[in-house]
Amino acid sequence: RAINLLVQKLHLNLTVVEVFFTSQKYSADSPQFIQETQQALAKVRSWSQVSGIVSFTDNPRQIAVDRHAAYVNVMFKPDPDTAAKLLPELEHLLRPAPDLKTSIGGGPVFYEDIQAVSESDLRRAEFLAIPFAIIALLLVFRSVVASILPALVGGGAVVVSLALIFGLGHITTLSIFVLNITTLFGLGLGVDYSLFIVSRFREELARGRSVDEAVAISIATAGRAVTFSGLTVTIGLIGLIFFRISMLRSVGMGGVLVVMLAVLAAITLLPATLSIIGTRINAFPVRLPRLWRRNGNAEVLLTNTLSGEQVTRSPAEDHGFWYRLSQVVMHYPIRIFVPVFILLVVLGLPFLNVRFSAPDASILPPDVPSRAAYDLLAKRFNDRETTPILLAVQTRGGVLTADNIRKLYDYVQRIEADPRVARVDSIVRADPRFTLAQYELLYTHPQLIADPYLSAFLKASVAGDTTMIFVISKYGMLDQHSQALVQTIRNTPPGGGMTTLVDGS
Structure with missing residues (x-):
């Protein structure tokens, strides 16, 4: 303001x-x-x-x-x-x-540098993240075809999201960081959601289901979980859209778009692709050495919760590490919940001391x-000269009347008395040698001011009932003392019928 x-x-x-x-x-x-x-x-x-x-x-x-x-x-x-x-x-x-x-x-x-660096980092992130994601999926699925599908869905969600953000950028102002959050969310959630569905699809094929049945059951189970998961994430990101800070609002908009597209791709594009690929989902298997052997080949009958049909399943499928972990958690819920909850609280405690601030060029690479x-x-240089606290002061009537000059002079003196203030630049501090009486006399006929510097300063600092004041802090822009000084000025009424708006950047 x-x-x-x-x-x-x-x-x-x-x-x-x-x-x-x-x-x-x-x-x-x-x-x-x-x-x-x-x-x-x-x-x-x-x-x-x-x-x-x-x-x-x-x-x-x-x-x-x-x-x-x-x-x-x-x-x-x-x-x-x-x-x-x-x-x-x-x-x-x-x-x-x-x-x-x-x-x-x-x-x-x-602004130009942060855009160039963000675009460069974005390209590097994509270049590194996609291959690593494919390697991780190869280790999980042990199949080239099954591993590529989630990466393609995540990449597709990113491409379409960036296209929509390009169009959105013509309607409203967006932060450059929206590109990074789109790539991060798109690849992460796209791969994550697709992994659930592809895993369930392969499981159903292994149980003897037809391709159509496997796709239907996968979407009815894993697809439902993906939908509600994406809906939950979207609700959280929608909250960011209501922030008045451009970066947070942009992250909210970009995040909502990419999450919705990742969910849509997972429950529409991926099932269609699975229907076409069918049993070839396990093509080009990746052979990895076994570190241990699974014992037990006896098969048991299990009942499918959706269709009521019984299918055969090997006990080895139900006695892996993750199965045993889930059984332990369900068997001792309180004993697991309490230490995990305490651990999460301890990990979150440092956030209580977090300090938010505006980014500056120090976040960029040195070159x-x-x-x-x-x-x-x-x-x-004295870098504090380039980051002053800016005050917009409005008076009753013209700023240059003798009464308002006195009120402004008193207000500036009160600000200067703060030990955190190095200097105040104002029309009543244009020359530290002047007294209040001299300022009153000087501004009685401002058009007669002969000093070119003072004349230019007056023209740039006063217009009608509004004047601009610069407060130079003794500390850096991001220092706690400077931030506290901004709050002090905001919370201190100027008095004399004057109103003050403070830019604390």
């Missing part, structure tokens, strides 16, 4: 690309350094997609602590998503500087541009 208000009232531009210049030879104060940066940015300044440029010569806080690096804020007219597509042209327009090393960072670069710029900013 704070950002929306500032964009509406002050036309706040959030699409900023940082162009970094570093030099081992010159300091950022030297004429040579300044001249080469101006030459490098000559074509960028006249580019129609750029709304403005804030140089380190305008804001000395954009100079590194060691004075051998500085950055320039290039403000784009389009939104961050669109601006990311303009980055190649920006790099082309940046002229090479003989004695300076140039790199770019900022929001649009981060991508936005991560390199992030590391440069963290090592050589």
Whole structure:
């Protein structure tokens, strides 16, 4: 809400690309350094997609602590998503500087990099996951044909889900992480659900059923379990759709789509395929050495719960490890339940201390541009300058009236008194040497302000009854002290009829 208000009232531009210049030879104060940066940015300044440029010569806080690096804020007219597509042209327009090393960072670069890295990780995950899934299925089914079917169903669910998400992306905004969750759920659930049905199908064929009977019984039993399992997962994911955070909502939408498609593929596509393949489901058997021998060949009569018919079955089929485990669990339910429940609670206890935060470039590999710029900013600059707490303050009447200036001055002083605050940038803190009386006098006739920096700052920070305040924390963006500071400002009424919205990103 704070950002929306500032964009509406002050036309706040959030699409900023940082162009970094570093030099081992010159300091950022030297004429040579300044001249080469101006030459490098000559074509960028006249580019129609750029709304403005804030140089380190305008804001000395954009100079590194060691004075051998500085950055320039290039403000784009389009939104961050669109601006990311303009980055190649920006790099082309940046002229090479003989004695300076140039790199770019900022929001649009981060969005572009995270999309590229996610797509690369997605391809690698698919390349690795599908072969491993097939190997695991070969060990379970001991048949090439039976092993390939679940993998094909899972892959099909992923492909169709991605196609639907592509269409959904034209209707609503989706997070890039929806691609990863779609592949994860699609392969996992597609293989899982298909495994149940194929296993039951093979069991029914082994009992002498015809192909049609085996398919019908498999869907009536394993298919029913798959349907209810998918329905349960879907209900859980639907809850994410109601979150207002784009990433969680996107994960919910993508998850619901892929789970529903995995279930549909398992109870429609897979039975049709099984009907066609029939007894060839066991074709191309995989021979593995037996580590132990099963004894006992006597057959017993069992009654099928669906048809009431009796079928023969070897005791060896009912005395494997999993059979014995199920018998132990059913025989000692309380003794099994209590320790397992305690174990799950213990494993879940660390979640009580979980801390949620917004992702930044630190989540990316070190070799991508936005991560390199992030590391440069963290090592050589005061990175807290680029992650301020943003306040949108509305007053009764115009901000620049003497009464509102006094109220604003008192409010800013209260914020500055917090030990976690390093600095506050506001129209009543434009020059720390000014007193309240001087600010009141200065803003009586704002059009007569001669100082170009103060005039530009006033124009960017005030519009009617709305003003923007930057609060610089002494701690990092993800630090608990900074997050607590955001909550403190939000919970502290500004008084004097003023209202405050706080962006705590």
